[in-house]
Amino acid sequence: MTNEQSEIFRRVLDTNWEVKELSAAGKWKEAMEKSKEHHAAVNELKESMGEAEYENFINIGRKMFSSKED
Numbered sequence: 001m002t003n004e005q006s007e008i009f010r011r012v013l014d015t016n017w018e019v020k021e022l023s024a025a026g027k028w029k030e031a032m033e034k035s036k037e038h039h040a041a042v043n044e045l046k047e048s049m050g051e052a053e054y055e056n057f058i059n060i061g062r063k064m065f066s067s068k069e070d
C-alpha cells in the first residue's frame with residue numbers, strides 16, 4: 001500500500017467510526033453526510049488500488065481481526 005493509499009484508508013476508517021458515533025447519538029442528518037464522505041473515500045481507495053486488490057485487502061483484514069470461531 002502506498003503512502004497515499006494509507007492516507008485514504010485512514011479517512012475510510014475515521015469516517016466509518018464517525019458515522020457509527022453520530023448514528024448512536026441519534027444525529028441522523030450528520031451521520032448521512034459523514035456516510036457520503038465515507039463512501040467517497042472507499043471509492044477513491046478502490047480506484048487507487050483496483051477493485052480486486054481492494055477486495056483482497058479487506059478480506060485479509062477481516063480474517064486478521066475475526067474471532068477464531070468464524
